[in-house]
Amino acid sequence: MKLTTSKKKTKATRSADSSSTERFNKAWERVTNQQKKNDRLRDQIKAFAEQVTNAIEEQEKAHVTTLYKSCEHLLVFYSRKSLALWHREVLIEWIVDYIDTIANNPFATDVNLDALSQKMQAIMEKIHPELFETFQDEAMHEEEHFFDEMADEDDESIFEKLFSDFQDEPGFDDFFRQQEAFEQQVKDDEKALNKLMKGKSINKLFRRIARMLHPDFEQNEEARLEKNRLMSELIEARDNNDITTLFAFYAEYIGKSPLEELGGDLTDATELLNRKYAQLRSQQADILHEDPKAGILYQRFHRKTNKASQREINAHLKKMQQDIDNLTLFRKEVTSLNKLKPYLQMRWEHINEEPW
Numbered sequence: 001m002k003l004t005t006s007k008k009k010t011k012a013t014r015s016a017d018s019s020s021t022e023r024f025n026k027a028w029e030r031v032t033n034q035q036k037k038n039d040r041l042r043d044q045i046k047a048f049a050e051q052v053t054n055a056i057e058e059q060e061k062a063h064v065t066t067l068y069k070s071c072e073h074l075l076v077f078y079s080r081k082s083l084a085l086w087h088r089e090v091l092i093e094w095i096v097d098y099i100d101t102i103a104n105n106p107f108a109t110d111v112n113l114d115a116l117s118q119k120m121q122a123i124m125e126k127i128h129p130e131l132f133e134t135f136q137d138e139a140m141h142e143e144e145h146f147f148d149e150m151a152d153e154d155d156e157s158i159f160e161k162l163f164s165d166f167q168d169e170p171g172f173d174d175f176f177r178q179q180e181a182f183e184q185q186v187k188d189d190e191k192a193l194n195k196l197m198k199g200k201s202i203n204k205l206f207r208r209i210a211r212m213l214h215p216d217f218e219q220n221e222e223a224r225l226e227k228n229r230l231m232s233e234l235i236e237a238r239d240n241n242d243i244t245t246l247f248a249f250y251a252e253y254i255g256k257s258p259l260e261e262l263g264g265d266l267t268d269a270t271e272l273l274n275r276k277y278a279q280l281r282s283q284q285a286d287i288l289h290e291d292p293k294a295g296i297l298y299q300r301f302h303r304k305t306n307k308a309s310q311r312e313i314n315a316h317l318k319k320m321q322q323d324i325d326n327l328t329l330f331r332k333e334v335t336s337l338n339k340l341k342p343y344l345q346m347r348w349e350h351i352n353e354e355p356w
Contacts (some may be wrong), residue, residue: 008143020266027273031244034280048309049294052301055313059320060107061172066327067098072115073331074098077340079123086129087341095120106293205250205258206238211254243269244276 074095078088102108213234215227219234230249237245250258288295301316303309334340 020270024270024273025265027245027270027277027297029279031273031280034277034284035244038280038287041284042290042295045287045294045298046291048302049297052297052313056317056320057107059317059324060105061110062326063320064102064105064108064111066324067102068111068116070327070331071095071098072119074336075120075123077337079127080337082337086348087344090344090351091299092124092345094344094350096292106296202243202246205246206234209234209246209249209253213249242270261332 028125074091077083077089078095099113102111103113210231213227213230215224215231218224223245233245234249235248236242247258250256286296301309301312303312330343334343
């Protein structure tokens with residue numbers, strides 16, 4: 001009876017071990033593949049952004065410079081006394097529209113919009129001194145009134161006063177409970193990750209890899225530099241609890257699966273890899289925002305084929321040149337109020353046009 005029972009337990013144990021190993025391998029493969037996808041997308045975005053930058057940067061900067069000069073040109077007319085109130089409203093909206101376009105251009109890093117804004121404020125304050133005095137008086141009064149009220153309240157009542165409006169909103173409590181639950185889950189995952197990374201078997205993985213990659217054992221200077229770089233990556237993976245990188249290093253430089261060193265931590269490692277996979281999947285959507293400029297260029301110009309992307313770039317360049325030519329011609333021809341007013345009339349009609 002004992003022998004039979006022992007055999008059944010052994011088979012069951014082997015089956016469980018095999019199942020655990022299979023789950024681990026699948027989890028590791030998913031993480032590795034997703035990491036490669038993310039890295040490929042990251043490299044693709046970077047390379048494509050560099051290509052687009054080389055093609056359009058000069059034209060974009062020329063367009064920004066032309067818009068800036070157009071703002072300065074339009075500001076000259078704002079102080080003319082013969083302008084009606086609606087003329088000034090349309091004109092300032094026109095200038096602000098150009099300023100927004102400049103501010104949102106990723107190639108406008110060398111443009112000093114502060115100088116333009118100060119010049120704009122100085123002109124408006126000269127034309128509308130009564131408005132600026134009213135704004136300053138109201139702002140000072142509101143600030144004094146706010147601090148007078150706060151001085152009579154303790155810290156708790158100040159907090160309640162500031163957030164009372166939000167607390168009355170439906171779902172306010174549910175939102176904060178969900179936020180707290182999410183933050184707690186992140187902390188729990190971090191604790192589990194730290195516990196696993198401090199385990200003996202994980203430390204064995206790191207030490208075995210480090211022995212293989214240690215630069216002090218390398219005589220060739222070029223190979224020593226390469227191992228220095230690899231050791232830096234390995235230490236960074238350990239310090240960042242990047243178990244995926246550790247596993248990949250082990251498989252590449254030790255030449256076999258790290259399962260032998262994991263021992264009883266195999267189930268924990270599988271769960272960690274599953275969480276890592278979910279994290280990598282969510283990160284894929286955020287890769288576009290890691291480098292804002294590259295992300296903007298990729299979203300704006302990238303198409304399914306290289307030819308389609310190039311057509312989009314060429315069309316953009318053509319439009320930029322047309323805009324530059326039109327703005328330059330406008331500054332050259334519109335040298336008086338009489339020539340400017342028809343444009344103001346057209347913009348006013350466009351702004352007040354009834355939607356279909």
